[in-house]
Amino acid sequence: MYRTHTCGQLRLSDAGQTVTLAGWVQKIRNLGAMTFIDLRDRYGITQIVVEEHSTDDIKAIARELGREYVIQVTGNVVERSSKNPKMPTGDIEVAASALKVLNAAETPPFTIEDNSDGGDELRMKYRYLDLRRGPLQRAMMLRHEMAQRIREYLDKQGFLEIETPYMIGSTPEGARDFVVPSRMNPGEFYALPQSPQTFKQLLMVAGYDRYFQIVRCFRDEDLRADRQPEFTQIDCEMSFVERDDILTTFEGLAKHLFKTTIGVEIEDQLRRMPWAEAMAKYGSDKPDLRFGMEICELTAEAQGKGFVVFDSAEYVGAIAATGCASYTRKQIDELTEWVKRPQIGAKGLVWVRFEEDGNVKSSIDKFFNPEELKAWGEKCGAKPGDMMFIMAGGRKQSLNALGELRLEMGERLGLRDRSKFAPLWVVDFPLLEWDDESGRFFAMHHPFTSPMKEDEALLETDPGKVRANAYDFVVNGVEVGGGSIRIFDSKLQAKMFDLLGFTPEEAQKQFGFLMNAFKFGAPPHGGIAFGFDRWCSLFGGADSIRDYIAFPKNNSGRDMMIDAPSVISEAQLKELNLKIEIEKDK
Ligand code: ASP
Numbered sequence: 001m002y003r004t005h006t007c008g009q010l011r012l013s014d015a016g017q018t019v020t021l022a023g024w025v026q027k028i029r030n031l032g033a034m035t036f037i038d039l040r041d042r043y044g045i046t047q048i049v050v051e052e053h054s055t056d057d058i059k060a061i062a063r064e065l066g067r068e069y070v071i072q073v074t075g076n077v078v079e080r081s082s083k084n085p086k087m088p089t090g091d092i093e094v095a096a097s098a099l100k101v102l103n104a105a106e107t108p109p110f111t112i113e114d115n116s117d118g119g120d121e122l123r124m125k126y127r128y129l130d131l132r133r134g135p136l137q138r139a140m141m142l143r144h145e146m147a148q149r150i151r152e153y154l155d156k157q158g159f160l161e162i163e164t165p166y167m168i169g170s171t172p173e174g175a176r177d178f179v180v181p182s183r184m185n186p187g188e189f190y191a192l193p194q195s196p197q198t199f200k201q202l203l204m205v206a207g208y209d210r211y212f213q214i215v216r217c218f219r220d221e222d223l224r225a226d227r228q229p230e231f232t233q234i235d236c237e238m239s240f241v242e243r244d245d246i247l248t249t250f251e252g253l254a255k256h257l258f259k260t261t262i263g264v265e266i267e268d269q270l271r272r273m274p275w276a277e278a279m280a281k282y283g284s285d286k287p288d289l290r291f292g293m294e295i296c297e298l299t300a301e302a303q304g305k306g307f308v309v310f311d312s313a314e315y316v317g318a319i320a321a322t323g324c325a326s327y328t329r330k331q332i333d334e335l336t337e338w339v340k341r342p343q344i345g346a347k348g349l350v351w352v353r354f355e356e357d358g359n360v361k362s363s364i365d366k367f368f369n370p371e372e373l374k375a376w377g378e379k380c381g382a383k384p385g386d387m388m389f390i391m392a393g394g395r396k397q398s399l400n401a402l403g404e405l406r407l408e409m410g411e412r413l414g415l416r417d418r419s420k421f422a423p424l425w426v427v428d429f430p431l432l433e434w435d436d437e438s439g440r441f442f443a444m445h446h447p448f449t450s451p452m453k454e455d456e457a458l459l460e461t462d463p464g465k466v467r468a469n470a471y472d473f474v475v476n477g478v479e480v481g482g483g484s485i486r487i488f489d490s491k492l493q494a495k496m497f498d499l500l501g502f503t504p505e506e507a508q509k510q511f512g513f514l515m516n517a518f519k520f521g522a523p524p525h526g527g528i529a530f531g532f533d534r535w536c537s538l539f540g541g542a543d544s545i546r547d548y549i550a551f552p553k554n555n556s557g558r559d560m561m562i563d564a565p566s567v568i569s570e571a572q573l574k575e576l577n578l579k580i581e582i583e584k585d586k
Helices: 056-064 120-125 134-156 197-205 243-262 275-282 329-340 370-380 395-412 490-499 504-520 532-540 570-575
Strands: 018-031 034-041 044-050 070-079 092-103 179-181 189-191 210-218 230-239 271-274 315-321 350-354 360-362 387-393 423-427 432-435 440-443 470-475 478-485 525-531
Touching: 018 044, 018 092, 034 056, 034 070, 044 056, 056 092, 134 210, 134 243, 134 532, 197 210, 197 230, 197 504, 197 525, 230 243, 230 532, 243 423, 243 470, 243 478, 243 525, 243 532, 271 275, 275 395, 275 423, 315 370, 315 395, 329 395, 350 370, 360 370, 370 387, 387 395, 470 525, 478 532, 490 504, 525 532
Parallel strands: 044 092, 271 423
Antiparallel strands: 018 034, 018 070, 034 044, 070 092, 179 189, 210 230, 230 525, 315 387, 350 360, 350 387, 423 470, 432 440, 470 478, 478 525
16 A cells, blocks of 8 residues: 555544655755655645654655655654644644655646746646646546536436537537548548537437536637637536426526535525616626626716717716725726727716715716716716716617626726625527628527527517527626527427528538427427536636636647647548648738
8 A cells, every 4th residue: 555644634633643645745844953844645735754863764865855756654643843723734744764755756847836936838838737736636626526516416306417429510600610530431520519509409309308418518719718629518408398497407506516515505596687687787698796886877868968979879878886986087097098998999988976075076067067967876876985987889889898897896896706606597688699790690599599489470570689588697797507498399490590591401401400300209498508617617716717627728729738739640631531731821
């Protein structure tokens, strides 16, 4: 046996025992007569002491140790004279009576500590060293814990875990596909699934009425900090259900996860907010409800007083920033620059200051008297000491910018507390989204999402107005999951493809397998998928999903450690019947 205990296990009650530990050298302190070694494994750190009266052999080995050496130590557990209350093992140390180097280590390229000195790229390149660090180990353990709790809950609810293929056919709808050439079928390609969507629906047709899978999905999109080309979903589908059944079942999953992995009890039924309300009050389809500061429309009040910025706008709206009346000119200018950044895209920022003494000052005093501005403040819930920020322009763009400003102010005012959670459902999304550039509708969720029953007639007359029987699970401004009740009638599905600009032939070619399956007795069904990596990072209190994926890719989609993607040999290309031609500017 290499070890009798882990490095996180020993306590004062173990004093007097002889134990053997194995692990990595975190730190060595040579105090002349005595040497202290911090020995680490994923369970913790235990202090080892090589004493003055140790054998020369042990002392010699201790002298040659370096960081990250893998060693084995046998010794007596003794009570420490100076205890470390910050460490679970801080009451004891192990007095080495035998010491063995199992493997020497080169000096690591960065410190293996909670706050490493290594930059992102370097740590990605040596990911196996990065993974030795506490924060990543805790992230991996949280991920494991969540996966166990998910399986526990869904199994109890009668869900079957069924795997679906990773090599499927390419579909143009949605994001870009990653493709894999087929050697046995020259000139043909598989695509990696963006999600198991069609397969889980086929499983419903096949009668497996409760399916789930913790599954990898692949999307060839431009990457941002919170995106990865391969990521994991908790993918679920149910038959003979309506929207409420799905929401109840997965609200149960969410509450179970909150409780069992981070100890947060959620008693009440989650709020179900219509999409239109989310957009109007929060300028976002994923509102952060940890704080108020809701957007308030002032179009009617603001127009007709000769201020052309407002008069020419489709929409005027505001937020009342709590306690910001004391903002200086400089702070306002800085915030104005912030909202003008291309990502936010506002043209400017109008401010109204509600001073503690009841006075009102603003950047639009020329056009509006204090009484008018006070009435706006009342409508928007501004109190003495608050500052109202107003934006005007196109409705969609202004709401979006106000939503971003709301989040930014929430951040600056410390209202986005990571230990607080505000989950909700957003429902009643539009079914279709018009795209000016291509002059056609796109499915807001995906083409298999059913319209709300009461809106079905609008499909013929005003498709843009049709609401989808779809829902998102949102926590703290993050879309953690989304799904819909599906179309299960082949005629309605064909109608949907028609609206999305597919010819019947194209629809048949790409989704014929699904529409044909619907002709053989498809049950009503619906489902949802949660972003597993994202949910982990949310519970772990991190911004990026990267730390919750053992071997992630960088922002250019590269695995820095194994240096992939990479070129393949001529022989491999030949075997695959492929010729490579790279455009000059690439
Ligand atoms: N497959 C969908 C997605 O990945 C989720 C769902 O509708 O179940 O967004």
